[in-house]
Amino acid sequence: MASYIPHSGREQQEMLQEIGLASTEDLFVSIPEEVRLRPSLDLPAGKAEMEVLQDMKRMADRNTVFRSIFRGAGAYHRYIPAMVSHVLANETLQTAYTPYQAEISQGVLQSIFEYQTGICELTGMDVSNASVYDGATAAAEAVAMCRDRKRNRALVSAAVAPGILNTIRTYCFGNEMDLQIIPVDALVTDAQALQEMIDEQTACVLVQHPNYFGSLEDMETIEKIVHGAKAKLIMSVDPISLGVLKTPGEYGADAAVGEGQSLGMPLAFGGPYLGFMAAADAMKRKLPGRIVGQTTDADGKTGYVLTLQAREQHIRREKASSNICSNQALCALAAGVYLAAMGPRGLADAASQSVSKAHYLAGELEKIGFRVENEKFFSEFVTSSERISGQILSALEAQGILGGLPLDGHRILWCCTEMNSRQQIDEVIEILKEVG
Numbered sequence: 233m234a235s236y237i238p239h240s241g242r243e244q245q246e247m248l249q250e251i252g253l254a255s256t257e258d259l260f261v262s263i264p265e266e267v268r269l270r271p272s273l274d275l276p277a278g279k280a281e282m283e284v285l286q287d288m289k290r291m292a293d294r295n296t297v298f299r300s301i302f303r304g305a306g307a308y309h310r311y312i313p314a315m316v317s318h319v320l321a322n323e324t325l326q327t328a329y330t331p332y333q334a335e336i337s338q339g340v341l342q343s344i345f346e347y348q349t350g351i352c353e354l355t356g357m358d359v360s361n362a363s364v365y366d367g368a369t370a371a372a373e374a375v376a377m378c379r380d381r382k383r384n385r386a387l388v389s390a391a392v393a394p395g396i397l398n399t400i401r402t403y404c405f406g407n408e409m410d411l412q413i414i415p416v417d418a419l420v421t422d423a424q425a426l427q428e429m430i431d432e433q434t435a436c437v438l439v440q441h442p443n444y445f446g447s448l449e450d451m452e453t454i455e456k457i458v459h460g461a462k463a464k465l466i467m468s469v470d471p472i473s474l475g476v477l478k479t480p481g482e483y484g485a486d487a488a489v490g491e492g493q494s495l496g497m498p499l500a501f502g503g504p505y506l507g508f509m510a511a512a513d514a515m516k517r518k519l520p521g522r523i524v525g526q527t528t529d530a531d532g533k534t535g536y537v538l539t540l541q542a543r544e545q546h547i548r549r550e551k552a553s554s555n556i557c558s559n560q561a562l563c564a565l566a567a568g569v570y571l572a573a574m575g576p577r578g579l580a581d582a583a584s585q586s587v588s589k590a591h592y593l594a595g596e597l598e599k600i601g602f603r604v605e606n607e608k609f610f611s612e613f614v615t616s617s618e619r620i621s622g623q624i625l626s627a628l629e630a631q632g633i634l635g636g637l638p639l640d641g642h643r644i645l646w647c648c649t650e651m652n653s654r655q656q657i658d659e660v661i662e663i664l665k666e667v668g
Contacts, residue, residue: 396468437458442611509521
């Protein structure tokens with residue numbers, strides 16, 4: 233496969249003749265005339281490569297590119313080592329489909345296996361699948377895989393990201409699973425409410441840690457409540473936070489899910505992103521999608537194969553808990569390369585910088601009249617003030633700064649990553665001092 237494969241008119245005609253056709257129209261004879269587009273699209277004439285690049289640049293110049301970003305809420309502006317894009321540019325690793333034929337797909341299969349291994353090490357769990365579409369899908373799939381004949385209720389914290397909650401709600405509607413929302417108290421999951429809601433019908437409890445508001449949940453207490461009721465605990469996590477926080481495995485979670493965009497993927501107008509899923513060994517056969525395994529061939533050489541993939545979606549469809557039958561291979565490759573390039577120390581450094589810079593920003597905002605609502609937080613936090621959120625954010629935007637996410641008229645969700653410098657933070661404070 234190559235990035236650009238031109239074919240001249242003569243070459244196209246030769247290919248048509250080779251398969252016994254006179255024109256490209258003959259390729260579509262099986263399509264009824266009444267559904268064809270008539271007249272054909274009014275497309276402009278082709279352009280030279282230089283002209284196309286100039287047109288693309290003119291269109292790109294219409295985008296607003298911020299000098300600094302203080303917004304997260306599920307998608308984060310983080311440092312990406314040059315090694316990531318360099319490896320992804322290798323065209324032999326770019327494929328449009330699942331590598332069923334292991335004998336000719338060892339490179340792609342190994343990259344997925346390495347990704348799975350990295351996710352297991354990151355989350356402290358026993359097994360990971362080959363990825364799903366995004367973090368919201370991963371959370372919804374995890375809820376679905378916990379369902380059984382006796383337990384058909386899911387409890388989900390109201391402190392999870394809205395996109396995650398909406399996706400879970402859609403899944404539960406489709407599979408007729410009872411969904412109940414655990415209320416929030418002081419920007420964290422209300423443990424007392426959870427204790428009162430959980431019962432023998434509860435299949436699982438899903439909590440995001442750090443949650444949508446950036447707060448750190450009391451996972452020890454939540455874990456005791458959940459497992460005390462013999463339900464499954466699902467943790468939705470920020471992968472970078474695991475550089476300094478306890479892993480889901482250390483908390484005793486049964487499954488760990490999350491959005492993998494922070495692991496080497498740019499913001500990119502919302503995608504493509506990556507959903508990671510990992511689970512305890514006891515749940516490995518309930519993981520949706522595909523799992524790549526390591527084995528040896530007849531000569532004792534290491535090899536990689538798809539394993540556990542030929543189950544619900546293929547031969548036991550009536551017992552399926554998922555219709556996921558693909559994975560985000562290229563994004564998973566990016567995550568695997570990112571984890572290898574950063575290593576434990578690099579990941580911990582990115583997490584530590586995010587924490588320290590977020591707390592510095594929070595402290596400086598408090599000095600000028602903002603109230604920080606979180607008791608404990610990682611890299612995101614909520615402020616409230618008498619000032620109008622829209623005016624605050626507009627003042628920052630006028631200076632090329634993307635401020636936090638407005639939650640309502642007076643509350644803002646701020647975020648810092650390793651990409652924010654102290655100079656940038658101080659600039660935000662100076663600008664806000666002038667906003668009445």
